[in-house]
Amino acid sequence: MLPKAYDPQGTEDRIYSMWEESGAFTPSTESDKETFTISMPPPNATGQLHLGHAVMLALEDIFIRYERMKGKEALWVPGTDHAAIATENVVIARLQKEGMAHPREELGREELLKRIAAFVETSRDTIRSQVRKMGSSCDWSREAYTMDPTLNRCVNEVFVQMYNDGLIYRGNRIVNWDPNLQTNVSDDEVEHVNRKDPFYWFQYGPFQIGTVRPETKFGDKYVVMHPDDERYREYKHGDTFECEWINGPITATVIKDAAVDPAFGSGCMTITPWHDHTDFEIAQRHKLDYGQIIDFEGKLLSVAGEEFAGLPIEEARPKVLEKLEKKGLVVRVEDNYEHAVAINSRGKGKIEPQVRLQWFIDVNKKVVPWGGKRFGVLSPKKMSLKEVMQTVVNTGDIKIIPEKFNKIYFHWIDNLRDWCISRQIWWGHRVPVFYCTKCGDSSSPESGQYVSVQLLPTCPHCGEFVEQDSDTLDTWFSSALWTWSTLVDKSLTEDYSLSLKDILEKSPDYQRFHPTQVMETGYDILFFWVARMILMTTYATGNIPFETVYLHGLIRTREGKKMSKSDPETCIDPLEIIPKYGADALRLSMILGQSPGNDSRLYDEKIAGYRNFINKLWNASRFVFMQCEEAKVDLHTIAISYQLSADSSLADRALLSALQDLIRDVTEGMEAYRLSDVGERLYSFTWDYFCDWYLELSKGDANPAVLVHALRTLLLLLHPYCPFVTEALWEHCKPQEAPMLLTMPWPEVDAKLHDQEAFNQLQVVIDVISSIRVMRAEQDLEPAKKVNVVIHSKHGSLLENEREHIIRLARLENLTIDGNPQQHENAASTFLQGTEVHMPLEGLVDKEKVRAKLIKEQASLSQFLTGIQAKLNNKTFLSSAPAEVVQGEQEKLTSTQEKLAKIQERLQSLA
RNA sequence: GGGUGGUUAGCUCAGUUGGUCUAGAGCGUCUGGUUUACACCCAGAAGGUCACUGGUUCGACUCCAGUACCACCCACCA
Numbered sequence: 009m010l011p012k013a014y015d016p017q018g019t020e021d022r023i024y025s026m027w028e029e030s031g032a033f034t035p036s037t038e039s040d041k042e043t044f045t046i047s048m049p050p051p052n053a054t055g056q057l058h059l060g061h062a063v064m065l066a067l068e069d070i071f072i073r074y075e076r077m078k079g080k081e082a083l084w085v086p087g088t089d090h091a092a093i094a095t096e097n098v099v100i101a102r103l104q105k106e107g108m109a110h111p112r113e114e115l116g117r118e119e120l121l122k123r124i125a126a127f128v129e130t131s132r133d134t135i136r137s138q139v140r141k142m143g144s145s146c147d148w149s150r151e152a153y154t155m156d157p158t159l160n161r162c163v164n165e166v167f168v169q170m171y172n173d174g175l176i177y178r179g180n181r182i183v184n185w186d187p188n189l190q191t192n193v194s195d196d197e198v199e200h201v202n203r204k205d206p207f208y209w210f211q212y213g214p215f216q217i218g219t220v221r222p223e224t225k226f227g228d229k230y231v232v233m234h235p236d237d238e239r240y241r242e243y244k245h246g247d248t249f250e251c252e253w254i255n256g257p258i259t260a261t262v263i264k265d266a267a268v269d270p271a272f273g274s275g276c277m278t279i280t281p282w283h284d285h286t287d288f289e290i291a292q293r294h295k296l297d298y299g300q301i302i303d304f305e306g307k308l309l310s311v312a313g314e315e316f317a318g319l320p321i322e323e324a325r326p327k328v329l330e331k332l333e334k335k336g337l338v339v340r341v342e343d344n345y346e347h348a349v350a351i352n353s354r355g356k357g358k359i360e361p362q363v364r365l366q367w368f369i370d371v372n373k374k375v376v377p378w379g380g381k382r383f384g385v386l387s388p389k390k391m392s393l394k395e396v397m398q399t400v401v402n403t404g405d406i407k408i409i410p411e412k413f414n415k416i417y418f419h420w421i422d423n424l425r426d427w428c429i430s431r432q433i434w435w436g437h438r439v440p441v442f443y444c445t446k447c448g449d450s451s452s453p454e455s456g457q458y459v460s461v462q463l464l465p466t467c468p469h470c471g472e473f474v475e476q477d478s479d480t481l482d483t484w485f486s487s488a489l490w491t492w493s494t495l496v497d498k499s500l501t502e503d504y505s506l507s508l509k510d511i512l513e514k515s516p517d518y519q520r521f522h523p524t525q526v527m528e529t530g531y532d533i534l535f536f537w538v539a540r541m542i543l544m545t546t547y548a549t550g551n552i553p554f555e556t557v558y559l560h561g562l563i564r565t566r567e568g569k570k571m572s573k574s575d576p577e578t579c580i581d582p583l584e585i586i587p588k589y590g591a592d593a594l595r596l597s598m599i600l601g602q603s604p605g606n607d608s609r610l611y612d613e614k615i616a617g618y619r620n621f622i623n624k625l626w627n628a629s630r631f632v633f634m635q636c637e638e639a640k641v642d643l644h645t646i647a648i649s650y651q652l653s654a655d656s657s658l659a660d661r662a663l664l665s666a667l668q669d670l671i672r673d674v675t676e677g678m679e680a681y682r683l684s685d686v687g688e689r690l691y692s693f694t695w696d697y698f699c700d701w702y703l704e705l706s707k708g709d710a711n712p713a714v715l716v717h718a719l720r721t722l723l724l725l726l727h728p729y730c731p732f733v734t735e736a737l738w739e740h741c742k743p744q745e746a747p748m749l750l751t752m753p754w755p756e757v758d759a760k761l762h763d764q765e766a767f768n769q770l771q772v773v774i775d776v777i778s779s780i781r782v783m784r785a786e787q788d789l790e791p792a793k794k795v796n797v798v799i800h801s802k803h804g805s806l807l808e809n810e811r812e813h814i815i816r817l818a819r820l821e822n823l824t825i826d827g828n829p830q831q832h833e834n835a836a837s838t839f840l841q842g843t844e845v846h847m848p849l850e851g852l853v854d855k856e857k858v859r860a861k862l863i864k865e866q867a868s869l870s871q872f873l874t875g876i877q878a879k880l881n882n883k884t885f886l887s888s889a890p891a892e893v894v895q896g897e898q899e900k901l902t903s904t905q906e907k908l909a910k911i912q913e914r915l916q917s918l919a
Numbered sequence: 920g921g922g923u924g925g926u927u928a929g930c931u932c933a934g935u936u937g938g939u940c941u942a943g944a945g946c947g948u949c950u951g952g953u954u955u956a957c958a959c960c961c962a963g964a965a966g967g968u969c970a971c972u973g974g975u976u977c978g979a980c981u982c983c984a985g986u987a988c989c990a991c992c993c994a995c996c997a
Contacts, residue, residue, distance in 0.1 A: 704961095
């Protein structure tokens with residue numbers, strides 16, 4: 009016999025190995041079944057499983073398991089990410105801990121990359137096993153990695169193609185430079201944090217200028233103001249003047265530009281184009297000179313003068329201030345000026361804008377012949393990458409769930425600037441561009457510059473050795489190819505005679521499983537990743553990467569804060585939860601009661617609640633097994649399908665009918681991606697209907713065949729949500745020949761078992777019992793006092809042959825019915841004739857209460873009726889509404905009239 | 920500054936095109952209970968003018984407008 013409580017720890021690992029070894033996670037490329045594909049957002053190869061992964065894995069596993077059971081060839085491609093900056097930093101930090109002061113310099117590029125790759129290899133098993141702990145039914149035989157050679161080939165192919173299309177260009181632009189990590193980061197990776205700092209006002213010739221960063225002001229020789237600012241009308245654009253500044257007198261020029269807000273402070277400012285985005289743009293507009301003030305480590309350059317050169321900016325600030333103070337140029341200082349400081353979201357280092365030579369993707373150039381979601385449909389009208397991104401969502405080729413993210417997505421695209429794709433770190437896909445110093449010509453920046461998919465050892469022009477660009481690509485560049493690069497045939501990527509198009513056409517997995525159906529991920533990487541996948545995949549393959557984007561919300565602490573490892577008090581670690589409550593309980597607690605795209609909170613009691621549910625299911629199954637044992641029925645020989653027989657009781661027929669409704673609702677809900685609704689429907693059906701009513705009614709009168717059939721159906725329906733416990737129970741009750749639960753076909757509605765009448769009748773019984781319970785709780789019953797009880801059911805009346813049922817239920821409720829059996833018979837017959845029953849029970853129900861309820865119902869119904877009547881008399885409605893709507897209203901009208909008549913009757917009988 | 924959401928029981932949240940919802944669930948609280956699975960249980964109770972103000976409608980938690988507060992995202996205000 010099974011133990012009283014379900015033990016996840018002793019079950020889950022065994023079940024997972026069983027699944028994995030069976031090969032059921034690996035779909036066939038051969039079959040002609042419809043496919044369903046999900047690409048798993050790859051966790052960091054060196055990372056640890058956190059709740060963000062857990063919720064992603066749970067949702068995707070539900071999708072995949074459902075579709076697999078629906079008979080589709082379901083492929084879930086797992087993988088890991090090389091996480092460029094994060095991984096390189098971890099390895100460097102480790103080396104430094106081991107005593108190596110400057111790992112980059114000491115090891116050199118080749119050796120450091122080897123060390124990083126080795127580190128990834130040794131630590132990747134951790135995340136792999138943690139993904140398994142969640143029950144993820146992904147195809148490990150197709151596991152991918154963003155630094156695979158295959159992916160590198162794809163990256164290079166796309167880069168070269170974009171370069172040749174003029175979509176990738178190199179330019180001196182202002183970038184978000186992180187002096188700590190010695191690299192630039194994309195706009196999306198910059199966070200803005202509000203901070204309070206002193207704000208200084210300086211005299212700059214005849215003007216007053218304000219700044220929080222006096223240390224950047226050495227090279228400022230332009231003063232800018234709004235062209236319409238009346239205060240400065242006397243100054244003309246291009247006027248020059250002499251003025252005293254930090255390191256002596258300078259010549260300054262007046263510039264008029266609309267970027268200046270006249271309402272802010274004095275309405276004029278000086279600019280530092282090399283270290284500020286706005287200033288850079290102003291300088292570009294007016295073709296102004298600009299120079300670097302701060303070096304890439306964050307120290308002042310020689311332009312600051314001997315006194316300050318080489319000083320880190322934090323140290324320089326007070327000294328610059330002191331000097332200006334002495335010169336009498338400080339007008340005033342405002343304390344606590346609130347402004348935003350740019351921070352690198354990876355590593356949290358401060359961003360110092362710098363001008364650097366970088367690679368960019370042009371999002372506005374119209375060169376993409378996008379013609380729809382299928383490959384090969386080319387449009388004569390060329391679009392820009394931006395426009396393609398907009399088009400695929402606009403036309404519905406890609407659907408975003410929840411819908412509200414459409415707006416956010418479009419808004420982001422509207423403000424999208426060219427994407428800076430080069431990074432100054434070593435770990436990543438190296439920019440496939442090669443430079444020949446001999447052929448290079450300073451007057452033409454592109455001379456001596458070659459793009460190449462393959463490593464280019466010598467210059468194709470002069471035969472000299474060439475040097476590869478030292479930068480690597482933004483990690484999102486390679487991630488953006490994820491849905492299809494993981495399906496490319498590895499052997500083909502070694503053949504350099506093939507084009508990317510050839511490779512795709514010859515890759516069986518790509519042909520069969522792409523585009524993918526669902527991209528499920530957190531809304532926080534909609535821009536980083538989802539949008540970039542759309543951009544790159546439509547361009548590179550002529551195909552959309554996925555049909556539906558399902559965005560989940562963030563999991564927060566009980567207090568609503570973001571989970572962070574630094575706060576172990578409130579941070580929930582899935583790896584601690586799984587042994588304690590089981591992966592199934594964790595999955596349910598993250599999915600039920602949540603809506604997509606909204607953040608949710610997770611805490612211990614919530615998970616415990618779902619653990620209780622899992623245990624409830626376990627015990628309900630035990631009960632079923634015990635009933636079978638008692639009846640000496642071998643449950644493995646019971647057929648999977650059930651057919652009604654003459655001796656099927658009301659309870660049986662009602663349950664079977666409710667089960668059909670359940671199958672229908674769950675299936676419809678799954679198709680519409682309403683995961684929370686479906687989960688809650690299953691939860692309440694299992695607990696509130698199956699356990700609380702059907703199993704209770706079975707006591708003393710069990711029908712093993714129905715019990716087993718219902719239990720099996722529930723296990724099938726629940727399997728995507730809680731795969732471990734359902735599979736474990738399935739082992740105990742499956743038909744002999746049936747396979748594992750995960751490969752069982754999804755249950756279908758059996759119309760023959762649908763019996764609404766039986767369901768309604770049982771509902772009457774349930775109402776009766778409930779009323780009696782309420783009555784007993786409400787009233788202090790004096791055993792000696794016998795009174796008539798009126799019970800009302802809103803569900804109609806019982807059939808004659810269900811008399812037995814009532815009697816049995818009354819016994820179940822321990823109701824001491826008056827000793828006179830005839831009287832009880834009478835009560836039951838009364839019940840049969842109407843919807844009220846007079847039973848000589850030990851209680852009393854207030855007739856007035858019932859009356860009040862009925863009157864209220866009557867009032868609301870008649871109002872409803874007036875409404876419909878008005879609608880049906882409205883000519884505009886009749887002419888504009890579709891025929892089926894009008895008919896629906898008519899049906900409502902008749903049914904409401906019938907209901908009103910019934911209420912009338914009841915009221916009369918009460919009087 | 921721009922945008923997007925939220926405001927429903929003590930707490931955490933559902934509520935799919937406006938009407939069979941007399942607004943639900945879980946947790947918590949209270950009362951009673953060891954009845955042929957389950958105390959990780961059973962039966963029941965209390966608890967909500969669905970943020971506020973108007974509007975549309977026969978009818979609004981649901982649609983519209985405005986207000987307040989909260990959250991998040993984006994942004995070059997020195």
